[in-house]
Amino acid sequence: MFLLPKGNPLFENLAVGMLKLPGVISKLSTGSFTGYASFVFQASTVILVFKAGKLVSVMFEEKNGNRQTGFEALSALSYQMVGASSGFLNVYKLSKDLTMCIHALLQGEILYKAQELKLIDIKALLEKIGSDRMNGCLRIYTDDRSAMIFYKDGAPLGFFHDGSQDIETTSNESQKIAGLPGAKIDLFSTQGVEHLMELDLLEVVNVQNIWETAVAHQQSEFNKINKAREERQKENFAGKLAVLEEQVKTIVVETVGKVGCGIVDKELTDQGGNACLLDETNVVKFLAGIERSAKLLISATSLKVMMELLSKAITGAKSEH
Amino acid sequence: MEQFIELLTQIDKFELIRVIFWGLAGAVSFYFSIGNARIWTSISIGFFLIFLGQAYAINPWVHYYKLSAFHNIVGTVAIVVITHGFLEYYVFCRTFEISGKKVAVYFFSLLILASGGIFLFINPTPSPNTIRNFKIVENSIWVFLSIMNLELIRKIYTAIKDSPISRAFIAFGIVFFLIFLWRGSELYLQIFQWDRDWQDIIAVSSDEVSDIDKFAGRVNFAMLVNKYAGFLSSLSVGGTFIYLYRLLR
Numbered sequence: 001m002f003l004l005p006k007g008n009p010l011f012e013n014l015a016v017g018m019l020k021l022p023g024v025i026s027k028l029s030t031g032s033f034t035g036y037a038s039f040v041f042q043a044s045t046v047i048l049v050f051k052a053g054k055l056v057s058v059m060f061e062e063k064n065g066n067r068q069t070g071f072e073a074l075s076a077l078s079y080q081m082v083g084a085s086s087g088f089l090n091v092y093k094l095s096k097d098l099t100m101c102i103h104a105l106l107q108g109e110i111l112y113k114a115q116e117l118k119l120i121d122i123k124a125l126l127e128k129i130g131s132d133r134m135n136g137c138l139r140i141y142t143d144d145r146s147a148m149i150f151y152k153d154g155a156p157l158g159f160f161h162d163g164s165q166d167i168e169t170t171s172n173e174s175q176k177i178a179g180l181p182g183a184k185i186d187l188f189s190t191q192g193v194e195h196l197m198e199l200d201l202l203e204v205v206n207v208q209n210i211w212e213t214a215v216a217h218q219q220s221e222f223n224k225i226n227k228a229r230e231e232r233q234k235e236n237f238a239g240k241l242a243v244l245e246e247q248v249k250t251i252v253v254e255t256v257g258k259v260g261c262g263i264v265d266k267e268l269t270d271q272g273g274n275a276c277l278l279d280e281t282n283v284v285k286f287l288a289g290i291e292r293s294a295k296l297l298i299s300a301t302s303l304k305v306m307m308e309l310l311s312k313a314i315t316g317a318k319s320e321h
Numbered sequence: 322m323e324q325f326i327e328l329l330t331q332i333d334k335f336e337l338i339r340v341i342f343w344g345l346a347g348a349v350s351f352y353f354s355i356g357n358a359r360i361w362t363s364i365s366i367g368f369f370l371i372f373l374g375q376a377y378a379i380n381p382w383v384h385y386y387k388l389s390a391f392h393n394i395v396g397t398v399a400i401v402v403i404t405h406g407f408l409e410y411y412v413f414c415r416t417f418e419i420s421g422k423k424v425a426v427y428f429f430s431l432l433i434l435a436s437g438g439i440f441l442f443i444n445p446t447p448s449p450n451t452i453r454n455f456k457i458v459e460n461s462i463w464v465f466l467s468i469m470n471l472e473l474i475r476k477i478y479t480a481i482k483d484s485p486i487s488r489a490f491i492a493f494g495i496v497f498f499l500i501f502l503w504r505g506s507e508l509y510l511q512i513f514q515w516d517r518d519w520q521d522i523i524a525v526s527s528d529e530v531s532d533i534d535k536f537a538g539r540v541n542f543a544m545l546v547n548k549y550a551g552f553l554s555s556l557s558v559g560g561t562f563i564y565l566y567r568l569l570r
Contacts, residue, residue, distance in 0.1 A: 257483035
């Protein structure tokens, strides 16, 4: 995402996690805000351009260069905001004219795209911009540097380049980049400020619905993940219980004989299954049942040793759990 | 006391030793019932009752027929209670269920004995023939239930044969085999009217003639079996409970 002039910052680095998109848009809209709001996430940036409280353009751009505009961009922003654990919001107030140029840059008509500068008569192009009284933005860039010239009615409004914070009045940097080998240009044009006043995405898009859909989707995803996690935990728990049950059976069978297997099964059934082995109350009943039955088959000494082994195995499994 | 000492001098020495051994076996089994699991209560109480049943030999008041008959009732109750105990143990081996309370076993044993006492109290004094009938009934039940207990013990042993206690059931098997011989031989003599009681009865109050002399060989053999099997069964019961006590200690 290319950099934009910061103008007059209203908010900077506001954590997105605490914000709701309808609330942000409503605040900027009712405040007749002119400028742009940029939502910066780890993998994407979203720019919302406002003109006198009207949302004139939205641009969603991913790190890989994929772009979306309008409804799709708002929807993508909602999903990002709902699901984001990081990200922040910047709001910059700009003049009406510069806002128009930003709109041109984001969603204007593309007259030139990645055009190599050496193949173009730049003088003639600049003269055409002037003679056609063009509104828009000329972007001059190489692989690692870029500069922008904003035009209103064919006259330069100001100059902006990577590394600067705001609009400059001199074209030095632009000229420098234009002189670099491999320099390219993009030319975006838009209609005048009056035309911008006719645009308002908020009239055609229900931001509240978009947001609620994203929240619902996020909630459903969250539930799915939770359910999957719970199932994994259940499986894991059931696996641990099965291992513990086998351990218990082995101890009892080794002490009591094969009949011990039946004793363990019976006591587990009485206590509602092997989950009782990790339950504070039921495990006591389970052990009492085993002790009572084993008392009929083995000596008191063997019984004591067996009960100690059982307690140790169950305590060990509990601490792992 | 003098009457008791006089009785002891009159009693057959071998029978006295047998009663003493049953006394020891009864004491061991009763002691075993106190400190052990409930299922053992019926078995050990039953073996203790055998001693009470056999104690007629040293009872100075045994000439009271009702009391003599009561010894037979106690003996019958003994084998019923023992069988109930083995049946419970068998049920435990199959279902691993243990239910009931020790005190209930003591209570119901006493209740049955009391019922037997009431039965004797409300009925006429039994004649020697009636006493003999009591003995026949007692022996019949003993023989039948001994066979049943041998089968139960076999099944219990099969179910728990790799458990430490399983060898005690082999010992119980020997006990019941000896008891079967002891009671079976006596029943055999009674069925064919070769027993001493019948000989005494016909000697004083009947014109009937016994054929005992014709079968002296088998009568003597049955009496020999009865004498030694009875003695050995008392020894084996005492030994089995001591062995069981050591196994469960």
